[in-house]
Amino acid sequence: MTLQTLTYLVVGATFALYIGIAIASRVDSTNDFYVAGGGIHPIANGMATAADWMSAASFISMAGLIAFMGYGGSVFLMGWTGGYVLLAMLLAPYLRKFGKFTVPEFIGDRYYSKAARIVAVICLIIASITYVIGQMKGIGVAFSRFLEVDYNVGLAIGMAIVFFYAVMGGMKGITYTQIAQYCVLILAYTIPAIFISLNLTGNPFPQLGLGDTLVGTSTYMLDKLDQVVMELGFAEYTTNARLSLTNMFMYTMSLMIGTAGLPHVIIRFFTVPKVKDARSSAGWALVFIAILYTTAPSVAAMARLNFMQTMEPEPGQYMKYEERPSWVSNWEKTRLLEFDDKDGDGRIRYSADPEVNEVKKIDNDIMVLANPEIAQLPNWVIALVAAGGLAAALSTAAGLLLAISSSISHDLLKGVFKPDISEREELLASRVAMAGAIGAAGYLGFNPPDFAAGTVALAFGLAASSIFPALMMGIFSKRMNKEGAIAGMVAGLGVTLLYVFQHKGIMFVASTAFLGDLPANWFFGIEPNAFGAVGAIVNFSVAYAVSATTARPPEHIQDLVEEIRVPGGAEGATGH
Template sequence: MSQEMWTYIFVAGTFAIYIGIAIWARAASTDDFYVAGHDVHPVVNGMATAADWMSAASFLSMAGLIAFMGYGGSVYLMGWTGGYVLLALLLAPFLREFGKFTVPDFVGDRYYSTTARMIAVICALFVSFTYIAGQMKGVGVAFSGFLGVEFNTGIYVGMGIVFVYAVLGGMKGITYTQVAQYCVLIFAYTVPAIFISLIITGNPIPQLGFISDVKGEDVSMLAKLNQVVTDLGFKEYTSTDKSMFDMFAITGALMFGTAGLPHVIIRFFTVSSAGAARVSAGWALVFIALLYTTAPAVAGFARLNFIDTVNESTYVESLDNYDTEAAAIVAAGGKPIPKWFKDWEKTGLLAVEDKNGDGRIQYRAGADNEVTKLDRDIFVLANPSIANLPGWVIGLVVAGGLAAALSTAAGLLMVISSSISHDLCRRTLFKDMDDKTELRVARFAAAGAVVAAGFMGIYSAKLAFVAQVVAFAFGLAAASLFPVIFLGIFWKRMNREGAIASMLTGLVPTFLYIWHFKIGAGKAAGAADWFLGVSPEGIGFVFMFVSLAVGIAVSLATKAPPQDIQDLVEDIRVPGTRRSHGIADSGMAPVADHR
């Protein structure tokens, strides 16, 4: 059976499962739509959380970035892993005890202010739309590679699929769909890694193959990769040109941004209690570790195989006549450019130019590099083809990449939907709205968000790789949402004035800094022009401390929160003293708005 047929079987089969689950678990109430009825088993929720967490940035982009950035790309691995631990241990149980299933809802009640709630809605939308732009770019990469179409067309197809199961099923449908997507994506990620590890090192465990000797050679895989890249003029794979402070800032932004991500926090409200949320967080960490410990090996293998198959290869002009042209090149003693390269070239994500006219492709550092476009987000999907693995493995990886991108996109759509329908409409503008109307508004909001996210994904492809776009979202969350959540839980003196000042201080300068250096006048600037030498990916970590300081200073300079709010903060740190079920408080009276 051909590779194309295997790909269609895996993709069509998995999509049928996702849509079937969405229909089976169709949300019938706002409770189902927002928090899946609070009755998801902790292990099941842990798996769904892992799928929600391991987005296109984790599945598609992280290994690609590490492959070409080497040690410098490890900030994404360290930051996201550490960030999840921080969220699971430091914040999630207390937020679950508080009982509010959206971040703006927590901010509005904790800081007894409609204004604070509205600013939190704005922050959540900024973060979510930035994050989902990266996911939709991943969807476009996966679909364009699968269907052999242009990148933008791939995004349009992905928009249609997300629309069906996110708008129809809500959080209930998304939760069980994400369980299926986790099974697909983790199998798709590890199986080719095992194959390639066996081919290169003879070790079936990728994590060990990464540090093992190359098969038949008395040299480790990493040492050989270092030698190969330095011979081509690149930096050693195990080194980086990033400053230590910038690496620290990016890692910090990713870590603390995780603790402020609305689409991850909302997952802890689909279980029945704060205790179940802790168990769920532990299981999610186990499921996440399976992929994250494999990623460095996938990255190293991809870089080595890419250089081996592309460098000094002879360009084949026609994909339709590929076999004939390739056979003639081999007969003449040459090495034809691999077919996988020609396949991806159609998508516009790869390009070459024979600058010296010798008919061969030189992959080098500097101006004479003839690989003129190389989108690193394609490498996890292309890896099985580069390694010449069986067609069914290639089809499986395509299905896994789509599962990763779509699972997180759906979770983010729920945040956007709930922010508009619940926090903005029902809790602020139309307080007499009934459940049926709110559910209808939520679905319309999700549908509109799908369309907006698709077009943002098309635009974001011009700016950066998926993981870098996602890193901007983490920076925004670290600077704007993490300080008010953290201080709101652990410091009862934090008041509404401090919260408002803190969120604005974090959001505005972080967004403007990213805009300036990625879109605006400073787009061509280098590290010398960055504030304190910190890149746009890491600046959220710097402004997070400014935001914390401003929040504390303003709170101390203004009136203390009402006593009932201070008592509430004390209560949520003692498990069992405050029991609620997300949408409606069951054990305490509603918190008053002390405007």
Template sequence: MDLRTLTFLIVGLTFALYIGIAIWARASTTKEFYIAGGGINPVANGMATAADWMSAASFISMAGLIAFMGYGGSVFLMGWTGGYVILALLLAPYLRKYGKYTVPEFIGDRYYSNIARVVAVICLIVCSVTYVIGQMKGIGVAFSRFLEVDYDIGLLIGMGIVFFYAVLGGMKGITYTQIAQYCVLIFAFTVPAIFISLNLTGNPIPQLGLGSTLVGSDTYLLDKLDLILTDIGFKEYTTNTRINTLNMFAYTLSLMIGTAGLPHVIIRFFTVKKVSDARVSAGWALVFIAILYTTAPAVAAMARLNLVNTIEPNATENLVYDERPDWFRNWEKTGLLGFEDKNGDGKIQYTNDDSNEMVKVDQDIIVLANPEIANLPNWVIALVAAGGLAAALSTAAGLLLAIASAISHDLLKGVFRPKITERQELNASRLAMAGAVLLAGYLGFNPPDFAAGTVALAFGLAAASIFPALMMGIFNRRMNKEGAIAGMLAGLSVTLFYVFQHKGILFIVDTSFLGNMTPNWFFGIEPNAFGAVGAVVNFVISILVSSFTKTPPDHILDLVENIREPITQ
């Protein structure tokens, strides 16, 4: 069977599975729609959380980023996993104990203020919408690259599938499809990694292979990689820092607290039965995430080694362009690989200076082309397409639910129309979900110019606004509404200010209002890493403001006592 037919078959089968699950897991109450009925097994929830969390970026781009950054790429590995420790120890069990449906609902109740609730809804919608654009693009790209279907048609098919199971099943449908999607994506990610590790090191476990010697030699894989990269003028793979130590520190911290503050991840912990389940479930989520996140650095280093080795089989002899392998030709067609024969010798020179002839090596090919580079069978290549789609669909669905529930539950039921019945709210939530899918689709068709810069914004906002408000709501009894609102607004504005100053207002280039500043002027911290600073500003401002305004009313102090109490019947 040829590759295209095989890919259609495997992707078609996974889609049929998702639709089957959607029909089986329809939601009939708001509780089912918002939190899947609240009785999900902690291991199952962990798996769903892992799929919810690992997006097209984790699946397709992260290993590629690490491959080209080396040690500097560790910020993503530590940042996107370490956040779960904070989430599990500081937020998830308490928010589960509080036992409501959404994140803004907790903020609104704890700070006895609809203003706080609305501010939280705004932060939530901005971070989730910016995040969902990336998923929609991922779906379109996966279709166009693997199935040779138009980007637009691919996007429409993807939207149709999400629409079907998210509108019908809400959190319940999303949870069960995410479990299936996790299985698809982890299988698709690890199978090529195992083959490649076996090829290079003889060890089938990529995490061990990365620390092993190369087949038929006494040289360790990482030492070899350091050596050949420095030979062609790159920095050493294992020590290549991202800008400087302070920036690595701030970047990692921003990603960690941003992760802990992302509402679509937090609400997954509302779906388990007990508080103790929420704790264990966070552990399982991280186990399932760690399987991919510890494999990714192995994929990264091995792919980089394979790439350089293909182009320069040995130090004196470079690859003749006309003898390039098939995968090279295939990926040249997509524009992700680009070669320019600068010195006209018909051979490929790959260096880190002006004589470099590999003018384009897109980071995404590291995962996408990996099976081809390693000569793996066609079904493995087809699987990668299904895995990428599973990663993008599962994250999109989780984000859309967070948006829909904030609109129907927080804005409509909570603030504007408290009197609507459960039936009406359920209909409203389906309507909000449908609207969110359409909005996300629209943004996928017309990605705004600022799409590339939005990840910084999503994590920055979550870290600087939502996380501190939640954490102090639990750990600082005295925190009142004045402090929390001032803190959220301060954290938000400082982060926006910094990101916009560097990347342009609303990401429009050349609108930096303070003139042309040296990039990263604040102690060398890049805009993507600024959420941590925003969070510190939030903490400081809220504590200051709360210390000279009134203590919260008694029923709020009781509420805080209550979520801190040991769990009893």
């Protein structure tokens, strides 16, 4: 059977599974649609959260980024996992006790203000839409690369699948498909990693293989890697910091608090039965995430070493172009890998010096996608990687779309414009909003705006500087009032947007970047992607200053804060 047929079969089988789950989990109440009836087991919710959280970027791009950044790539590993500690201790249990459907709903009630709720909806929609564009692109790319169908056709198929289970099943349908998607993506990620680790180090655990010796020698894998990258003039793998330690500190912090403040992750914790389940469910989510996140650095280092040794099989002897391995010529066809034999000696010289370097282009994504071929694994593993990439993109897109549609139908429509709407009408509205959100995300996937690449970082910056501080102060400070919270959110958001735009251009149009994208102009050398943490500090400071000079929140709000701080007496999530 050809690889093509096999890939169609494996991907087709996973899609049939998702549709089957969708039919089995249709819903007929808003409670089911928004929070899956609040009856999801904490371990199941942890698995769904892991799939929801790990996007096409985690699955396909992250190991490739780390492979070329070395130690500097640690910001993603620590940043995207450490946020769950904050979530488990500072937000999830209290928001679950509050027991409503959406994140803006908490902000609106806690700050007794429709204005605060609307500001939160705006932050949520901007953060989630920017995020979902990346997923839509991931779906189109995965289809076109593995199934050799047109990007637009692939995107349309992906949208149809998400439409089917998200509109029909809401949070319930999404939760059960995410559990299936987690299983697909984690198998697709770990199987090639285990074989690569076995090939290189003889250790079946990639996490241990990374610190082990190479097969048949007493040289440690990482020492060998450091040695070969430095011979070609690259920075030492295990110590290469990203810009500076200050920048790494702020970048990690921004990703951590951004993670804890992303609404599509938070609402997953509204689906478990009890407050104590919200706590343990965050732990389970991190267990399932850590399986991939502790494997990723091994995949990164081993793929980099394999690549280096392909390029330079013997010290000083570069790869002969005519004798290149088949995976190299396969990926050349996709133009993700390009060579240019400048001196015409028939060998491809790889070097950190751009003058003599003949590897014209090497896309980060190859590091994960080509792994099965490099390790010479059977075709079904390659097919599984295709299905895994699609599962990662689909599950994250669905979670984001639910966060968007529930904030439209529940926060804007029921909460602000038409409070007397019946439950049946609201359920219909939420399905229409879901269909609309899929349509809008699809449109942006078909016509990716120029700024798409920069926007995922913006999503984290927004969540870190606006939503996270507002939620945390709403729980931990009884004194925080609506004036303080709104001023804080606007100030945090404003500072972050201003900093990103002044260096990256307004809406990422580079020519409008009035301070230039130059490290010399950066505040303490902090890159724009890492600025969310500074925005959060501004948010906290402004909020405290403003609330100290304005009236205390009313008595019933202070009682509400007392109430959410203790687990006892939690009701099932309800909109009434």
